[in-house]
Amino acid sequence: MVILKLPDEIEKARASNRIVAEVLSRFREKVKPGVTTRELNKLAEEVTEKRGAKPAFKGYRGFPYSLCTSVNDQVVHGMPSERVLVEGDIIGIDFGVYHHGYFGDAAITLPVGKVNKKALMLMQVTEQSLYAGIEQIRAGNRLGDISAAVQGKVEIAGFSVVRDYVGHGVGKNLHEDPQIPNYGKKGRGVLLKTGMILAIEPMVNEGDYKVRVLPDGWTVVTADGSLSAHFEHSVAITDNGPDILSKLN
Numbered sequence: 001m002v003i004l005k006l007p008d009e010i011e012k013a014r015a016s017n018r019i020v021a022e023v024l025s026r027f028r029e030k031v032k033p034g035v036t037t038r039e040l041n042k043l044a045e046e047v048t049e050k051r052g053a054k055p056a057f058k059g060y061r062g063f064p065y066s067l068c069t070s071v072n073d074q075v076v077h078g079m080p081s082e083r084v085l086v087e088g089d090i091i092g093i094d095f096g097v098y099h100h101g102y103f104g105d106a107a108i109t110l111p112v113g114k115v116n117k118k119a120l121m122l123m124q125v126t127e128q129s130l131y132a133g134i135e136q137i138r139a140g141n142r143l144g145d146i147s148a149a150v151q152g153k154v155e156i157a158g159f160s161v162v163r164d165y166v167g168h169g170v171g172k173n174l175h176e177d178p179q180i181p182n183y184g185k186k187g188r189g190v191l192l193k194t195g196m197i198l199a200i201e202p203m204v205n206e207g208d209y210k211v212r213v214l215p216d217g218w219t220v221v222t223a224d225g226s227l228s229a230h231f232e233h234s235v236a237i238t239d240n241g242p243d244i245l246s247k248l249n
Contacts, residue, residue, distance in 0.1 A: 002169060002177045004195030009102070010236045010245070013171060013197055016104030017234050017246035019051045019097045024108050025248060031110045033087045037069040040093065041080035048097055056096030056103050056174050063218065068094035068107075075203050075211050075220040075228040076165055087113035090123060092230035094201075096174060103174045105199045106246035107232035118206065119227055122159060126204040126229040129153040129161075129182075133202065137235050137242040139194045147184030150202050154182075160209035162228075165220065167201045170234050194237050197245070201232035 005013065023044050030043060044067050048055055055066035063077075070078035070092040071085070078092070085091060094107035109123050132153040136145040154161050167180030178190045182202045205211075207226030214221060222228050236243040 002190065002196060003171055004193060005171055005197055005236070006195065009171070010197065012100055013102040013104065013234070013236070014245045016053065016097050016099040016102045017106065018104070018248065019048065019053050019099060020095055020104040020106045021246050021248045023047050023095055024093065024106060027093055027108070027110060031085065031091060031112060033085055033113050035085050037071070037080040037083050037085070037091070040069055041065050041067045044095055051099070053097040053099035056098050056105065060174065066095070070219070070228070070230065072227055073222045073225050075162060075205070075222060076230055077218045077220050079216065079218055085112045088115050090115055090119050090227060090229065092228070094230065094232065101172060103170050103172070104246060105170050105174065105232065105234050107201060107230050109229040109231060121157070122204065122206050122227055123229045125154060125157040125159055126202050127231045129202045129204065130200060130231040130233060133200045134233060134235055134242050134244065137192065137198060137200070137237055139192055139237055139239070141192045142187050143178055143180060143189030143192065144184040145186050146200065147181045147189070148186045151183040154202065154204050160205045160207070162203040162205060162211055163209055164211055165203055167199050167232070169197060170199045171197050192237055194239055196237045197234060198237070199232055199234045201230060203228060203230045
């Protein structure tokens with residue numbers, strides 16, 4: 001069941017998402033060669049605690065960390081470790097918090113030092129596909145309008161969208177209805193209504209869209225070993241169109 005939020009609930013969700021946005025913004029300077037993904041996890045926890053919030057992912061279905069850190073061919077759900085980032089890596093960072101009864105959720109992919117042109121293009125196209133999807137988040141549109149916009153932006157650039165993992169509603173629960181695939185056809189699916197909050201999160205592979213899960217039970221990687229990128233925003237549907245909650249300003 002899709003849960004519509006009242007204006008005051010959207011503002012509570014915005015407060016949570018702003019904490020997420022603050023944490024993700026810290027990584028733009030923190031991510032560099034020589035840093036471990038465990039250090040990134042520690043920073044996220046420190047900032048979250050100072051803001052009086054709780055990490056959303058830690059303990060969720062048994063996940064042991066506050067961040068998902070997915071490097072190179074890792075698509076999503078990568079676990080922080082003593083892995084040292086090196087020049088030329090790319091890293092997807094997914095983060096969420098719980099604050100005053102509402103969840104915030106967002107993700108970015110960042111370069112580690114200088115990256116090659118293909119990696120840079122992959123990140124750029126993935127982020128562009130996120131905003132193409134967000135543009136369709138308007139009352140009266142259909143869920144498939146979002147999905148088709150993301151898929152179109154990705155595939156015209158020669159990349160592929162992951163099929164096995166999707167975006168989702170978010171609010172009092174970290175994952176709510178509806179599920180939001182990053183592929184589909186315009187004019188189909190759930191009718192979009194004012195009051196929905198949707199976490200749109202394109203996961204885009206350099207090569208084939210197929211993925212597999214590593215033996216740790218969490219880390220999802222591309223089946224062909226190609227690079228993957230991931231961007232996400234939590235967006236409210238208002239009478240004036242999409243309102244991106246997970247941004248600083």
